[in-house]
Amino acid sequence: MNFCTSCGNPVALKIPEGDDRERYVCTHCGMIHYTNPRVIVGCVPEYEGKVLLCKRAIEPRKNFWTLPAGFMENGETTPEGAARETWEEAKARVSNLQLYRLFDVPYISQVYMFYRCSVDNGEFGVGPESLETDLYAEDQIPWGEIAFPVVKETLREYFRDVEAGHFPVRVSSVQRDSWRK
Amino acid sequence: MNFCTSCGNPVALKIPEGDDRERYVCTHCGMIHYTNPRVIVGCVPEYEGKVLLCKRAIEPRKNFWTLPAGFMENGETTPEGAARETWEEAKARVSNLQLYRLFDVPYISQVYMFYRCSVDNGEFGVGPESLETDLYAEDQIPWGEIAFPVVKETLREYFRDVEAGHFPVRVSSVQRDSWRK
Ligand SMILES: [Zn+2]
Numbered sequence: 068m069n070f071c072t073s074c075g076n077p078v079a080l081k082i083p084e085g086d087d088r089e090r091y092v093c094t095h096c097g098m099i100h101y102t103n104p105r106v107i108v109g110c111v112p113e114y115e116g117k118v119l120l121c122k123r124a125i126e127p128r129k130n131f132w133t134l135p136a137g138f139m140e141n142g143e144t145t146p147e148g149a150a151r152e153t154w155e156e157a158k159a160r161v162s163n164l165q166l167y168r169l170f171d172v173p174y175i176s177q178v179y180m181f182y183r184c185s186v187d188n189g190e191f192g193v194g195p196e197s198l199e200t201d202l203y204a205e206d207q208i209p210w211g212e213i214a215f216p217v218v219k220e221t222l223r224e225y226f227r228d229v230e231a232g233h234f235p236v237r238v239s240s241v242q243r244d245s246w247r248k
Numbered sequence: 249m250n251f252c253t254s255c256g257n258p259v260a261l262k263i264p265e266g267d268d269r270e271r272y273v274c275t276h277c278g279m280i281h282y283t284n285p286r287v288i289v290g291c292v293p294e295y296e297g298k299v300l301l302c303k304r305a306i307e308p309r310k311n312f313w314t315l316p317a318g319f320m321e322n323g324e325t326t327p328e329g330a331a332r333e334t335w336e337e338a339k340a341r342v343s344n345l346q347l348y349r350l351f352d353v354p355y356i357s358q359v360y361m362f363y364r365c366s367v368d369n370g371e372f373g374v375g376p377e378s379l380e381t382d383l384y385a386e387d388q389i390p391w392g393e394i395a396f397p398v399v400k401e402t403l404r405e406y407f408r409d410v411e412a413g414h415f416p417v418r419v420s421s422v423q424r425d426s427w428r429k
């Protein structure tokens with residue numbers, strides 16, 4: 068960040084009075100520019116024991132499989148955002164969203180939230196950010212081609228929870244060195 | 249937002265190619281400026297059946313009671329942020345944080361997350377944003393002087409859950425007209 072969003076003059080990093088960390092403060096109008104973590108919302112969309120996955124059409128991890136997910140937008144709730152992403156990426160309408168998995172990724176200041184849900188009528192398609200989409204049973208999932216560790220972990224836990232018949236909400240954090248290609 | 253954070257030239261609202269909503273786009277360098285919801289993290293700090301509350305020293309809702317909570321910062325996890333806020337506002341160290349309550353507040357693009365936790369050794373103090381702090385049993389809580397509806401709802405549910413002996417993670421959203429003074 069170089070310039071003030073309000074007046075267009077240069078900003079400088081300093082600790083505002085009463086604060087305890089550096090912020091971008093405008094050298095002209097004094098406006099303090101806070102930056103905060105971003106939320107990624109997604110779904111574990113289920114239909115008849117299978118989970119809906121999307122093959123990514125875009126980088127990063129193009130050609131790898133993921134759960135539908137993306138940045139939460141202003142003016143929506145977390146389940147609304149998760150459902151919107153599922154519509155955009157897999158053209159599936161989903162119902163009965165239940166919070167299932169939260170990952171903190173502090174080194175990139177992100178919070179991932181996945182909702183379990185059911186795919187209405189088992190219908191889905193292919194959105195512009197996907198190359199293909201499909202419903203997968205546990206033993207069909209392309210485990211070696213999953214795009215992101217948080218997706219793989221969520222899927223593994225999900226199928227274990229299906230077997231156990233209950234779905235506790237789990238929270239954990241991802242460290243930088245745990246992300247492996 | 250008036251000016252580009254990167255080059256200092258004016259921004260204009262338009263829909264970037266491939267997007268479906270207006271963003272602030274720089275008229276000079278083309279940078280797209282996304283704004284996203286902010287996360288507020290807080291605690292329900294418990295000690296010997298009582299909950300730690302803070303009387304607010306600052307607006308909004310100065311002189312009203314709240315659970316320790318505040319904006320999540322970059323580089324921290326949600327439980328780390330919740331514990332940090334509890335230290336800052338009530339000078340209490342907390343342990344065993346368990347995700348408990350999530351509120352979406354879409355009309356101001358905020359997500360509240362509260363963690364249950366225990367107050368180490370029952371020790372607490374008064375941080376700069378608080379006028380006083382104290383541990384309250386259910387029948388001692390100043391129910392008429394709670395700062396925010398999400399705090400009141402979380403406290404009511406918490407004491408019901410204590411009685412029931414289990415603490416499901418709940419998610420709901422707050423509509424504009426449900427916020428009453
Ligand atoms: Zn300025």
Ligand SMILES: [Zn+2]
Pocket residue numbers: 252253254255256257274275276277278279
């Ligand atoms: Zn620019």
